[in-house]
Amino acid sequence: MLLAVLFTNSEGNILVERFNGVPAEERLHWRSFLVKLGSENLKGVKNEELLVACHKSVYIVYTKLGDVSIYVVGKDEYDELSCRTKMKRVYDLxxxxxxxxxxxxxxVCGKPPTERLFLDKYGKICLCLDEIVWTGLLENIDKDRIKRLVRLKPPTDF
Incomplete structure (x- = not known):
């Protein structure tokens, strides 16, 4: 399950956040933790270079694309016996x-986004995010299908 997807600017201000199954009282903790994690580790990182962290039995994969940092947090319930297999599956997801x-x-942006370009394309980015992650599950991974779905045209026009 994907618990959170966050986009931040280079100063650590949140541009978009989506939480799934995270209680409201824990969201502030996750916001501040992820921003701090990125501020410490994303300096000097190349675009799309993946960094991985593990915190409280969840995996966090994060990267930088242009002026935007992207964080994805995933978790799976597991017992001690199958811990390694399931955590590997969570990391892959x-x-x-x-x-x-x-x-x-x-x-959507046509190039690695600046903060301004990201905010100009905000609506379409949110639509894409909705098509990719739905209620914590990875819904669509096919790039062409996502493009068709966010065009907002009736299905018969494909």
């Missing part, structure tokens, strides 16, 4: 999600 999100972001 979160990594795939961030790959699809960065790919869609590049398609």
């Amino acid at each position: 979160v990594s795939e999600a961030i790959f699809v999100i960065t790919s869609a972001l590049k398609d």
Whole structure:
């Protein structure tokens, strides 16, 4: 399950956030934790270079694309016996999600986004994010399908 997807600018201000299954009282903790994590580790990182962290039994995969930092947090319930297998599966899910999100972001913006370009394309970015992640599940990973779905045309026009 994907618990959170956050986009921040280079100063750490949140541009878009989506939480799934995270209680409201814990969201502030996650916001501040992720921003601090990025401010410490994303300096000097190349575009789309993935960084991974593990915190409180969740995986966090984060990267930088232009002036925007992207964080994806994923979790799976597991017992001690199957811990390694399920955590590997969570890591794969979160990594795939961030790959699809960065790919869609590049398609929408046409290049690695500045903060201004990101905000200009805000509506379409949110539509893409809704098509990729739905209620914590990775819904669509096909780039062409996501493009068709965010065109907002009836399905018969494909």
